[in-house]
Amino acid sequence: MTLTPADFDLTVDIDHVMSRLRSGMTLGIGGWGSRRKPMALVHAIAESDLTDLTIVSFGGPDVGILCALGKVKKLVFGFVSLDLIPLEPHFRKARQSGTLAEVMELDEGMVVQGLRAAAWGLPFLPTRAGLGSGVMTTNPELKTTRCPYTDTELVAMPALSLDVALVHLNRCDRHGNGQSLGPDPYFDDLFCAAARETYVSTESLELDPDAPTSTHLVDRSTVTGVVHLPGGAGFTQCLPDYDRDMDQLKAYNATAKKGGLNVFLANHRCGRPA
């Protein structure tokens, strides 16, 4: 008689992920600018009834789309950019028209410290980043603290605890072991660890056995569900699987001036299966 160990399977579909999201939640979105964004999952949120979301992101078109469609109550960000097109047009429009009124603008490093505090279960982490800058005056809730040893003044960056994290990885198996095969993992591991629930969309459910162990970015203790979505980063960059789709990026950029974001989204599946 062969012995079969107990097994489990974290694979789910987009509908399941969406069933776990509620209006008013705080969502963390992985990637960086227009790089390895979970665009298929973002697209699903765009088409949903969800509203009043708080979004934490190293922002790119994910932020632009959700702002343009009125999904965002509050944005926590250090920047929002399409990278090769430096300014994100829908984010700009939302800010300049006042439709995105509530923002927590932070130094990028403060976002990292906030996620790290959440991942480590700490109420805050100290940092010098932000001291003396407009970040402190535009976020009156941010407080400084004094080092008990040296009396140095530091920012007490509060934990950025996430209800749900959404990230897209090159590979992630059915058990939730995620690999980033591109040049930079960004902070996707931190987003996963800072969230109560994490959903990983992935190009492939097969791990790359030849890649070095350093590519194993996300460990399954921080993963709730895995969605197999080849092309799930949409028109953003997902190296080595594919680069940015510059034509689509330009077409998306143009929708801010010319209108037609909904048509763009309807025609461009953002990596979602038709």
Next chain:
Amino acid sequence: MTTASRGDVVAIACAEVFRGDGAILASPMAPMPALGAKLARAVFEPKLLMTDGVASLLNVHGQVEGQMRYSRVFDVVWGGRRHVMMGASQIDREGNQNISCIGPHDKPKVQLLGVRGAPGNTIHHTTSYYVGKHSKRVFVDAVDMVSGVGPCRGGLELRAIVTNLCVLDFTGPDQGASLQSLHPWATLEEVQAATGFPIYVPPSIAVSRGPTELEQRWLDHLDPERRVRATVEG
């Protein structure tokens, strides 16, 4: 040095900001600062570390010599082992920089990038700025949103601001702006008219230098079609 083009002089001024830095990460945020940093490393500051703009460190021969993913960048920033040369939408009389937004923060007239890493950069390590077009739009009395923190607010070191007219620093009285050198084609009156705050002018005004023969050869090697240097008009 009368043969040096404007682009050559500005590239050398950008290179000079990195002099003496040693083995730290040079992060030039635009083509002209990048040309300057590469020239500095090739000629007089060989230990500088530079990335490919993605996540690898490249040596002077263009070979990968290390890894610099974003999480490491923050380690380097917070450890102070970096000199960034950023751009600026606004710089004010205290040396504060803005890349976040123009107008009130709750409803900006123009939304720009966001503060990015500017607050953390300026408080942890040496910062310089490159301003391609010196004007009162950029050099204002007070920035709308302090992104990069000037010396008065605790910025660690604002080494230099290189523009198409001159090099400024903040070693003037009360940590105010001071003219470090004037480019050969610019006049003091021109600089003052294009700056929205007073600049301290030392008794004897230095003129920005052109490249040495060796530096000229490197500039022509690193920018063979002069595309970067041609961005400086004239």
